[in-house]
Amino acid sequence: MGKPAARGAQGSPSLALQTYTELLALITSGRIQPGERIVIGRLAEQLGVSQTPVRAALARLAQEGLVNTAPGGYLHVVELTPQFVRDVYHVRGALEGLCVELATPYIRLADLARVRRLMDETAAAIARGDQQPYTRSDVSLHQLVIAATSNRILVRELQTLQPLIELIRHAAQRASGVDLLSSHQEHVQIVSAIADRDSTRARYAMEQHIRTTGERLARLIRGS
Numbered sequence: 001m002g003k004p005a006a007r008g009a010q011g012s013p014s015l016a017l018q019t020y021t022e023l024l025a026l027i028t029s030g031r032i033q034p035g036e037r038i039v040i041g042r043l044a045e046q047l048g049v050s051q052t053p054v055r056a057a058l059a060r061l062a063q064e065g066l067v068n069t070a071p072g073g074y075l076h077v078v079e080l081t082p083q084f085v086r087d088v089y090h091v092r093g094a095l096e097g098l099c100v101e102l103a104t105p106y107i108r109l110a111d112l113a114r115v116r117r118l119m120d121e122t123a124a125a126i127a128r129g130d131q132q133p134y135t136r137s138d139v140s141l142h143q144l145v146i147a148a149t150s151n152r153i154l155v156r157e158l159q160t161l162q163p164l165i166e167l168i169r170h171a172a173q174r175a176s177g178v179d180l181l182s183s184h185q186e187h188v189q190i191v192s193a194i195a196d197r198d199s200t201r202a203r204y205a206m207e208q209h210i211r212t213t214g215e216r217l218a219r220l221i222r223g224s
Helices: 013-028 040-047 051-063 082-106 110-118 122-127 132-147 152-173 179-197 199-223
Strands: 068-069 075-077
Touching: 013 040, 013 051, 013 152, 040 051, 051 068, 075 122, 082 132, 082 179, 082 199, 110 122, 110 132, 110 179, 110 199, 122 132, 122 179, 132 179, 152 199
Parallel strands: none
Antiparallel strands: 068 075
């Protein structure tokens, strides 16, 4: 396969953003592995750009915690250790716990009922080996909570964690033994608290769910 043609306007903001987006996808999908050394010239050639937008993208990824500088000055994707996974999910639990506490009085019952309908399909689906209903209900529940939170600073902080969460999820998918049924039951407790308009119980349930999820993922990554 020949070398890709270099794209124009190498210093343009749009090219820098496109390069960042492509590198982010390569890292979070595992195509560039956790802990893997990053060679800027090789990446630039692979993406068909100069080293300038690659360096800009890597600087942003470093700020987001996805890229580190090792002794000797070379760059590498962050290592996924069990403690790193726990740290990410502890922070996520604290943020999303506050998020659901603030959102609980404002979540519309019709929206909650839609999530509950998805969740009703989940337990039976997990039992027959179908993970899709769980994935849909999981995404819908967390999106519902975040959408009902009026604190934009809190939402922004959650969004900064998302690339790290995606990286961990993709790494864990290569392992086996994710306890989806227990996670589903934790979702049921969160939804029950929201339906009761019990903000304190909803926050506790969300924090415990996310911290427990972090522990499960940490064990999977340690054993992979």
